[in-house]
Amino acid sequence: MTPTPPDYQHLLTAVKQRVREAQYRALQQVNQQQIQLYWDLGQLIAERQQEHGWGKGVVENLASDLQKEFAGMSGFSVQNLWYMRQFYLEYSTNEILQPVVGEISWAKHLLIMGKCKDPQERLFYILQTRNNNWTKAVVAQQLKAQAYQKTLNAQHNFADTLASAQLPAATLALKDEYTFGLLALTPEHSEYELEQALLGNVRRFLIEMGGDFTFIGNQYRLELEGQEYFIDLLLFYRELQCLVAVELKITEFQPEYAGKMNFYLSLLNERVKKPHEQPSIGIIICQSKQRTVVEFALRDVNKPIGVATYTLTDTLPAELRPFFPSNDELVRRLDARGRRPANPGGRNALKLLNCKCGAVG
Template structure:
């Protein structure tokens, strides 16, 4: 007769390992929060003394030397980093929303956001995205340099009318107006099949550019309706929002009829593929170019959640689009619902 202990051992081992990893993760988060609080307090003390006693650069230089001598095994007390602590405190101390959030990401992430972002709403966006998607420092820098904030706020979708209220803001922030595929080795002139094949050879950076929380399900995903076959170019799954994401690749300009085809795909996915506990499927039509007014009309009467975006091999965002960014109060409202 088999030993019941040995039969259950693998399950026990897996459960304990998961618990250990969970505890390690929580411990790391706690350490990070304490470090951010320490840097905040140091920044506050430096700023306060400067205001009271008129301290200048020489005091910070001396402070850095003394701290490094006192704590030789601890990094982070260079003069440059101490000035960053002061700037960190000075930037956020009078804000209402941001101070609790900055402790949820690493110090190097905070510095990148502090130095590369121009206003509080942009900083809040990247802090939230870093928390949500676990971006590394390099991925964060890439997202900022590719203007993900602007490209997300400018996106064209019909999600206000077609998705449940509780996930609407999260979903709107999951689709960009333009995607940058600078990791693809493609000539300026390429076919849709070449674009798809290039993406399939670089799935990981493709998923990162799409938002970092997608899982790849398949390419040329087959649907069958009344003995007729249909194929979705790329099918993804959004792990956080729990919904299928159908992507159609178009190497030319956007045409209104693309929306009808996507609606058909989404209806079939919802009926035949979507699981009962999942949210409605969404579609992203990726084109080489689009005219925003035509997209608005095409999406106006659509009853399925569809977004229309462009892709570039090199990142660009025309000045005229920058001028169309939503008002700050609209951006703040959008970020409120993103958890």
């Protein structure tokens, strides 16, 4: 047997990466060609209807003939042909939507087109799907959760604390309300229990946060003048290349939360942020808030901070179940790794879980 060269693993890793990149580019090209085909067919049908008064019967005949001619291809049903017509008519006359029609798959376009009528809302979901590589199931979940409306209503001081070039991406990174599912928590849950429930399924948590985040750690330790401080969750926002500190509060928002977060961001920028990264952003997630109180609390704060609320659900949509472990499987994994704290009720146990994780989801 030929001995393995010392650098073989590096070569293998590089080759695998190249193959995956080529596969992804090929899939993108196939998707773009399919969207272009459906666009052209929709245009032909719309124009013939306008010029020659095509009716329902002609489209039905067209579908039947196409299915016979291209027996190995799907997508030529009567309903899909009508969708192509609708797609062309609604997107071809819109200057903001037409340039991005080839960015996502047809199935995702149908979901967005069926649920959203406002062009700006459609653009939001198309760009978020493209930027975060959302699957069809995730797109459906985000539509159901009204991610667009929650982003529009989000409260923050980004306009006063961030450069104009950073503002659009930062705004998209914050929702007014987050829905944390799969959390078996009682109404009287503690902040520790909420944090651990989110950590139990980091992938779903990051999807709810927006998808372009990576997880750095929980109870992230900072030190100043011999005193220790702990940030509940520390993330990295890839779009802006910045750290994001997340504080979890099971109470109504209090003005002092903003001051504490401002302090954390100053420390992160001074002690943790790398030279090439943008200034850190803070997100405070509370059980409830008074919008006027939040507005006044953020008015004179000089660091970028957003304030949101959260709701809990314990039901996972059927289409998402294959992507997430069951509670029993999660317990089994944690037991196998020896990461379950000996005293789940003790706040100090969090320090034992101050783990550093790579990119997830």
